[in-house]
Amino acid sequence: MKTTQSAPKKDVRVTIKTVAEHAGVSVPTVSKVLRNAYGVSAKARSRVLASIDQLQYRPSASARGMRGQTYTIGIVMPDVRNPFFPTILEGVEAVLAETPYVTLTGIVGKPGKVVSIVNAMLDRQMDGIIMIGQRLPPEEMKLVASALPTVIVAHHEPDALTFDTVNNDDLRGGQLAADHLLQQGYKNPVMVTITRQDIVRMDVDQLRVEGYRRALAAAGISVPRVVASADMLDDVTATIRHLLEGEDPPDALFGWADYYALEILSAVRALGYRVPEDVGIIGYDNSDPCSYTQNDLTSIDQSGQEIGRRAAQLLLERIGGRTEAVHVVTEPKVVGRGSTGRIPPLDEAAASNGAEFGSPQAI
Amino acid sequence: MKTTQSAPKKDVRVTIKTVAEHAGVSVPTVSKVLRNAYGVSAKARSRVLASIDQLQYRPSASARGMRGQTYTIGIVMPDVRNPFFPTILEGVEAVLAETPYVTLTGIVGKPGKVVSIVNAMLDRQMDGIIMIGQRLPPEEMKLVASALPTVIVAHHEPDALTFDTVNNDDLRGGQLAADHLLQQGYKNPVMVTITRQDIVRMDVDQLRVEGYRRALAAAGISVPRVVASADMLDDVTATIRHLLEGEDPPDALFGWADYYALEILSAVRALGYRVPEDVGIIGYDNSDPCSYTQNDLTSIDQSGQEIGRRAAQLLLERIGGRTEAVHVVTEPKVVGRGSTGRIPPLDEAAASNGAEFGSPQAI
DNA sequence: CGATATCTGGATAACGTTATCCAAAATCGA
C-alpha cells in the first residue's frame, strides 16, 4: 500500500486524490469511475464507489470544466411572471432527473440582458443551453450554437441548422382561437398582442397573429384587427379602454398569451363590461390561472410539459453528439371555459376543468 | 517586444495568455487587472484593458473557481409559481447590476431537491447563496453557511450566527390581517395556511398564524381558527367547501400568501358565494395579480424589492469579509381592495392601486 | 504452448486562472 508520509493535511477538503488514496487506486482510475469510462474492473469500481460514498466526495465542477464536462445545463428564461414557463421547466426536470445533469436558470429581467446571461453560461463551461422564448441576433446566435449544444423553445426557425427548436404549432393555434370565437357567435374580434422592440418575424406571437388573420380572412372578415400593447397592466388597460370605448368596439378579444389575457380580463371588467356577454376573451397556453373561477379563461393548450420534455431530450442528444438539427412542433387545442361561453357556466362541473373542443377547421 | 515563434495556434480560444501576449505583459499582470488588484501601473492597466476589449476576452469561470472566485451567486427558489418571488429577484438584480457578479437560479421543483441544488452550487464554487423561503435541516445548514456566504430570505432565525436573514415582520403582518378583517366588520374569520411536511417553527407561515391568533385573541375571539391545505386548487377548493358548508361558516378568510388566497378566491366564487359581501378575503404579499379587477384582493404588502435589495447587500458584505450575522426585518402594511370592502369599489380609482390603511394596532 | 488481442490501471501532461513570492525600478526623505 502506497502510504505517503501523511503530511499535516491542513484542509479537510475531499478531492479525487483523497478518494484515490482511500481506495488504494490511482487518481485517473477514480476519474474513470466517475465518468463511467471504459477501463476499470468491477472490483476496482465498487471499491472506489464505496470510498466515494464513505468520504462523501463530490467532484468540483470548476476543475471538471477545465478539461471535460460540467454536467450543467443552462436555462434562459425571459421572466418569472409568465405562468406558462413553470410547466415547461417541469418537463425539462422530469427528463433530466434520471441524468447527472443539473439545471441552472438565468432569468432575463430587462431585455438586452440575454447576451450577458448567455455569456455567463458560456464562461461557466455549461454543457448545453435551453433558451425559452428568447433569441439572440442571428450572428450571436450562430456563435452560441456553434460553441455549445443549443435548443430553443418558443421560437420558430425550421431552417436553422445549428440548433434545435421545440414549438407549439402557433400558426394553427392562432387559427383555433379565431375559429373558436366565431363558433361561439362572436362577430367582431380583435387580437391583442405584445409590443416588442426586438420583433423577430418567426416568434410565436407573430405566428399566432398570422394564424388568427388567416382564419378570420377565410371566414370572410376582410381586415382582421390586431393591436399591440406593452405587457403592463396599465398599458393594457389603456389599450382596452381605447378599443371598447372607440369606434366599432370589438365583441371578443384574443390575448396572445394567458398572462396577458388575464390583464385584458382585468381591464374589461374594470371598464364595467361583462365577460362573456359583452366581450368574450380567449388566451393562449392554458396555464394554471385559467381554471380559477374568477378568471375562467378559455385558452389554447400547448402542453408545456411535453415541450419541456422534448427540449431536454433533444439537448441530451446533442450533447451526445448529434449534429443535424431537429425541429419539433406540437399540436395545440382549444380548452373552452366561461370567458367565451356567452352563458357563463359558473355552476357547471366543466367550469374548473374546462371543456375540450375539437379542431374546428384545418388550414 | 517578446514575440514567441507564433506556433500554429490550433485553437482560436482567447485566454488570459493571449491577452498577455497581445498587450506585451505577463499573465499575472493581466490577472491583476481583471481583479482590480494592487500592483499595476495605470499605463499597463489601460493597455491590458484595450487588449481585452479588442480580443473580446472573457475569463473562464471554471479556471477562476480553482483558485479564486467565480463571481457567481446562487439563488435557491422553491418554485416559480409564487408571484411574489419575481419582485424579490428584481431587488437582488438591482443591487448586483453594478457588480461583476452574476446570479444563477436553482429552482426547487419537488421539495427535497433543495439539498441537491445547494450541493450543485457548492460544487460549482459559487461565491455566495441566497435562499428564498427554504431552509435545510440545521446540520446541513450549518455546513453550507460555513462553506460559503449565505443569506436566507423568508425564514426567521434571529439567533443564527453563521448566516444572515431578511424578513418581513410576519408576526406583525398576521396581526395586521386579522385587525383589518375585524375593522371591516367581519366577525368570524378563518386563516387558511399551507400543509407542509417540513414544518419549521420559525418559518413565515407559522409566524403569520401566530400573529393572526394573537390579534384575534386580543380582540376577544377566544379560539381563533386556522386550517391547513395543500397548495393545489383542488385541495384548497375542498377545504373551502368544507368550511363554508360546515358548521359555523366563516365570514372572512385569510390566505397565508397571495397565490394561495387567489385559489381561495376561486373556490369561494365557485361555490357561489359573493366576495366581499358573503365572504371577505385577504392575502399576503401584495403581488401583481392582487390589483387585477377579477381578483381585487386586499393584501399585506411586504415590499419584495426592498427585501431583495437588502439580501443582495448583505451577501456582498459577507463576501467582502463580514462574519457577524445580521438579521433584517421590514415593516408590513395593509393594502385594502375590494375583496374585504363589503361594497366592492370597482368603479373607484382606488380599485387598481389599492388603498393603504394605517397600522391598526401595535402588539 | 506461443503469439496475439484485450483488458486494466497508472504516469504524465494539460486545462486557465490566481496567490505568493521576489527582484528591479521608481520614488522619497534626510
Next chain:
DNA sequence: TCGATTTTGGATAACGTTATCCAGATATCG
C-alpha cells in the same frame, strides 16, 4: 546624493480534474 521605502511586473507553483498515452496482466486463438 545615498540609503530606505514604495511601486511595479513577472516567475513560479498551485487548484482538481480529465485525455492521452503506455506497460503489464489476462484472456483468446490456432
